[in-house]
Structure formats: structure tokens, C-alpha cells
Amino acid sequence: MKEATPSDQAQDTLAHHLKRAQAAQQQLTEYKELHERQIKALVECLHHLSINCKGQNLELDNRLAKLRTQLADNPDIDSILPELTNLCRALQNQYQLTQREIGTSQQALQSLARRLGQLAELPDQFQRELYFFQQDVQKPVHTLWEFLPQMTRLVGYYESLLKERMASEEPLAITPRHRQLAHELAQLLSEIDFRNESRDMIAAIKAELAGEISAEQLLEAYQQVLTLLMADIAKEKSASQQFLFALNDALGAVREAVAENWNQSLRNFGHQREFHRQLSTHCMEFGDSVRAATELDQLKSLVANELGTIRELLRKRDEEETREFARLKGSMEKMRKELTALASEASGYKDQLIEQQRLNMLDALTQLPNRAALDERLKREYRNVRRYGNDLWVAVADIDHFKGINDSFGHTTGDKTLQVVAMALKNSLRKGEFVARYGGEEFVLLLPDVSAEQVGQILNRTRERIKAIPFKFRNEKLSITISIGAALVTGNETMQETFERADAALYRAKRKGRDRVEIDS
Numbered sequence: 001m002k003e004a005t006p007s008d009q010a011q012d013t014l015a016h017h018l019k020r021a022q023a024a025q026q027q028l029t030e031y032k033e034l035h036e037r038q039i040k041a042l043v044e045c046l047h048h049l050s051i052n053c054k055g056q057n058l059e060l061d062n063r064l065a066k067l068r069t070q071l072a073d074n075p076d077i078d079s080i081l082p083e084l085t086n087l088c089r090a091l092q093n094q095y096q097l098t099q100r101e102i103g104t105s106q107q108a109l110q111s112l113a114r115r116l117g118q119l120a121e122l123p124d125q126f127q128r129e130l131y132f133f134q135q136d137v138q139k140p141v142h143t144l145w146e147f148l149p150q151m152t153r154l155v156g157y158y159e160s161l162l163k164e165r166m167a168s169e170e171p172l173a174i175t176p177r178h179r180q181l182a183h184e185l186a187q188l189l190s191e192i193d194f195r196n197e198s199r200d201m202i203a204a205i206k207a208e209l210a211g212e213i214s215a216e217q218l219l220e221a222y223q224q225v226l227t228l229l230m231a232d233i234a235k236e237k238s239a240s241q242q243f244l245f246a247l248n249d250a251l252g253a254v255r256e257a258v259a260e261n262w263n264q265s266l267r268n269f270g271h272q273r274e275f276h277r278q279l280s281t282h283c284m285e286f287g288d289s290v291r292a293a294t295e296l297d298q299l300k301s302l303v304a305n306e307l308g309t310i311r312e313l314l315r316k317r318d319e320e321e322t323r324e325f326a327r328l329k330g331s332m333e334k335m336r337k338e339l340t341a342l343a344s345e346a347s348g349y350k351d352q353l354i355e356q357q358r359l360n361m362l363d364a365l366t367q368l369p370n371r372a373a374l375d376e377r378l379k380r381e382y383r384n385v386r387r388y389g390n391d392l393w394v395a396v397a398d399i400d401h402f403k404g405i406n407d408s409f410g411h412t413t414g415d416k417t418l419q420v421v422a423m424a425l426k427n428s429l430r431k432g433e434f435v436a437r438y439g440g441e442e443f444v445l446l447l448p449d450v451s452a453e454q455v456g457q458i459l460n461r462t463r464e465r466i467k468a469i470p471f472k473f474r475n476e477k478l479s480i481t482i483s484i485g486a487a488l489v490t491g492n493e494t495m496q497e498t499f500e501r502a503d504a505a506l507y508r509a510k511r512k513g514r515d516r517v518e519i520d521s
């Protein structure tokens with residue numbers, strides 16, 4: 001066997017190294033491919049993760065979007081390392097923030113659960129569940145996913161309780177505001193004058209408003225009153241419409257009759273002219289014939305003939321005139337009837353309007369002038385004060401402890417008391433004086449041309465008179481008293497200012513023990 005030369009040995013070594021180099025090269029290529037696959041998978045994973053994290057906070061969103069762009073452009077980990085470091089910091093901050101938020105929300109859930117537990121008449125089972133929930137909600141949770149079911153649970157409790165409460169149809173609680181509204185509606189009803197057919201219903205609503213009314217009943221009362229008011233307005237509107245239609249028809253008929261008369265007059269005028277023409281032709285012909293006649297007999301016969309013709313003409317004319325007169329009479333009669341019907345319609349409507357106007361100025365319960373009437377009267381009186389310097393006293397009278405009468409004997413008794421007091425006030429007036437129901441149990445008196453001394457005497461007399469009325473409620477004898485505050489109108493103040501002074505005097509009278517008159521000085 002031939003011995004290997006050094007050169008052979010060197011060649012073998014080289015071949016061996018070459019092989020190893022190739023193997024290493026192969027390995028490197030495989031490693032690079034693997035690395036690229038891993039980077040790709042990592043990039044994809046980061047991409048999905050970043051999309052999943054989206055929406056937590058703006059800064060994080062911006063960083064993730066930047067990272068996604070960098071990874072898509074150049075998935076070189078070295079170049080994105082600084083951004084990854086920033087991102088890690090932002091994620092850590094976000095985690096801490098989420099923890100804090102979850103903690104706060106858990107506290108809120110706990111407080112809501114506590115408040116829910118404080119509601120009256122909760123079923124035992126519900127109370128128990130709520131207790132366990134409050135325990136659970138105190139345990140720490142680390143992610144939103146752990147927290148969300150807690151929230152859902154509490155929402156479920158609220159929902160089931162709501163369903164149960166709604167099913168039991170518990171009435172809405174009545175608040176002081178509801179009571180105030182009921183009172184205001186009752187007062188309004190006293191001031192409006194409804195049609196006779198609505199009065200029973202209004203009385204029933206008033207009685208309901210005076211008692212312990214529920215929120216639903218109050219709403220229903222408002223709805224009923226609105227419906228009645230709408231019906232009244234509609235009736236009023238239709239009455240006016242009917243009157244206008246009747247007026248229109250009557251005027252149409254009158255216009256026709258006038259036109260017919262006019263045409264008739266024109267025809268008459270034509271007939272008259274024709275008659276005169278015929279008569280004058282005959283007269284001329286007759287004159288000619290008379291002048292031509294030589295014999296007396298001829299003349300006689302001519303005259304007789306002519307008289308016959310004239311008589312005939314006059315008869316025809318007479319007949320025609322009789323016919324025309326009858327026609328004219330008929331048409332005048334028709335017109336007269338239409339006008340009479342219209343006049344009676346108009347007068348009915350006028351009465352209705354006057355009655356409505358009167359009712360609008362009267363308080364329905366006491367039949368005293370109402371606030372609108374008072375305003376009108378005050379304007380007139382104030383003008384007189386300004387123009388002639390007259391004295392005018394404004395007095396506000398208020399029944400004492402009236403609420404007590406309503407509360408003890410009922411609203412209907414209260415209403416009757418108001419009527420009696422109103423009548424007494426009205427009867428105490430002298431000529432030129434005025435009283436109105438101002439609202440509720442308050443009345444306003446206007447006393448012109450009296451001195452301060454006289455006004456005190458007059459008002460005290462009225463007060464005593466009312467006190468002396470022998471009221472008897474459920475066999476209990478009672479005397480009703482009133483307090484009065486009065487103020488003299490001064491030339492340069494507004495009505496409002498005088499009223500305020502009279503009101504302040506009334507308040508003083510109440511404060512000083514009621515059943516007295518206080519004059520603003």
C-alpha cells in the first residue's frame with residue numbers, strides 16, 4: 001500500500017474543513033430561516049396583542065400603533081428595542097391605573113349594594129344574596145374580567161327588584177309639591193265657571209283634591225279638567241261659528257231681496273214711462289181728432305171713445321201696479337222676516353256674550369267679583385286717585401285658621417263658610433265700595449273717600465259682623481273671625497306697592513293674634 005504523502009494529507013484536511021464549513025454554512029442558513037420565522041411569529045403576535053390592547057388609553061394606543069408600523073416596515077428587533085422599552089413602561093402604568101380603577105369601581109359597587117340593602121321590605125332571600133355579594137366584592141381582583149361579573153351581578157339585583165316593584169304597582173309617593181299642586185288646582189277650579197253639565201264632575205274632582213289624593217289621582221284630575229276646558233272652548237267656538245253661519249245666510253237672503261226689489265223698481269220705472277208715453281200719444285191723437293171734428297155728435301163719440309181707452313189704460317196700469325205692489329210686499333216681508341230672525345239670533349248671542357263676560361268677572365263659588373274684576377276696578381279707581389286726588393283704601397281680609405275648618409269639617413263645609421263670609425262682606429258695603437274674592441280665603445275691599453279713622457271703624461264693624469254670624473258645624477257652635485290689613489293708596493305708588501303694604505298690615509294683624517284690623521300708617 002502506498003504511503004500518503006504530506007500533500008495528500010493536506011488535501012484531506014482541506015476537504016474535511018470544507019465539509020465542515022459547508023455544514024456550518026447549512027446550519028447558519030437554517031438558523032437564519034428559523035430566526036426569521038420566529039421573528040415573523042413574534043411580530044404577528046405583537047401585532048395581535050397591540051390590537052387587543054387598543055382603547056385602554058390614548059398614549060398606549062399611539063405607542064402600539066407606532067410599534068405596529070415599525071414592525072411592518074422593518075422587523076428588526078434591535079431598531080425597535082427602545083420603543084419596546086417605552087411600551088413596557090406604558091403597559092406597567094396602565095396595569096396600575098386599571099388596578100386603581102377596579103378598586104374605585106368595587107367601592108362604588110359596594111356602596112350601591114349597601115343602598116340597595118337599605119330599601120324597605122326586601123325579601124329575605126334577596127337580603128342574603130346581597131350580603132354575600134358585599135363580601136365578594138371586597139375581595140381583591142386584578143383584571144377587568146374578574147370585575148365585570150360582579151357588576152353584572154349587581155345590575156341583575158337591581159333589575160329583579162325593579163321588576164318586582166313594578167309588578168306590585170306600588171303607587172307613586174305623594175310629595176309636598178303634589179299637595180301644593182292639588183291645592184292650586186282646587187283653587188283654580190273655584191275661580192273658573194264651568195258649564196252646568198260639568199258642575200257635578202268638577203265638584204267630585206274638588207272633593208277628591210281636598211282629601212288624601214294619590215299622585216295618579218292628581219294626574220287624572222288634571223287630565224279631566226283639561227278635557228272639560230277643551231270641551232268648553234270647543235262649544236264656545238262652535239256657538240260663534242253657528243252664529244256667523246246664520247248671519248251669513250240671513251245677509252245673503254237680504255242681499256237677494258234687495259237685488260230683486262231693485263230690479264222690480266227698474267221694471268216699474270220702465271212700465272210707468274211706457275204708460276205715460278201711451279197716454280200722451282193718445283192725448284195728442286185725441287187733440288188732433290177734437291180739432292178736426294165739426295159735429296157735436298162726432299165730438300161726443302170721440303170723447304166717449306177716448307175716455308174708454310184711457311180707462312182701459314188706467315185699469316191695466318192699476319192691475320200692473322197691484323201685482324208689482326204684491327210682489328214688492330212679498331219680498332219686503334221676506335226681508336223683514338230674515339232681519340227679525342237675524343236680530344233675535346244676534347240678541348241671543350249678545351246675551352250669551354254678556355252672560356259669559358259677567359261670569360268671567362265672577363267668582364264661581366262666592367259669586368263675588370273675581371280677581372279679573374278687581375284688576376279692572378282697581379285701574380278705574382287708580383285713575384280717579386291720580387286725576388282727582390280722591391282717597392282710596394285697599395283692605396285685604398283673610399279668614400282666620402280657615403285650614404282648620406277644612407281639616408275638621410271637610411272641604412264642603414269650608415266652601416259654605418266662604419260663601420257665608422263673602423255674602424256678609426258684600427252686605428257690609430256702602431255705595432261706591434267694592435269687594436272681590438282675591439283667591440282662597442282672601443278678600444279685597446276697596447273703600448274710596450274715607451279717612452283713616454273712618455276706615456278703621458268701617459272695617460272693624462265688618463269684622464264684628466262676621467264674628468257674630470252663628471256658624472254651626474256638626475252641632476258645634478263656632479264663630480269665624482277675620483283679620484284685615486288696610487293701606488291708603490298714595491299718588492305715586494303702583495297698585496303692587498299698595499297691596500304689599502296692605503298685605504304687610506294683614507300679616508301684622510295675624511301676628512298680633514288675629515281677629516283684628518291693622519291700618520298701615
Ligand SMILES: Nc1nc2c(ncn2[C@@H]2O[C@H](COP(=O)(O)OP(=O)(O)OP(=O)(O)O)[C@@H](O)[C@H]2O)c(=O)[nH]1
Pocket residue numbers: 183186187190365398399400401402403404406410411412413414415418439440441510514
Ligand atoms: N274649602 C275651601 N278651602 C279653600 C279654598 N281655597 C283655599 N282653601 C283653603 O284655605 C286654607 C288656607 O290656609 P292657610 O293659608 O294655611 O291659612 P289659615 O288656616 O287660614 O290660617 P291663618 O291665615 O294663618 O289664620 C288652605 O287649607 C286651603 O286649602 C276653597 O275654595 N275652598
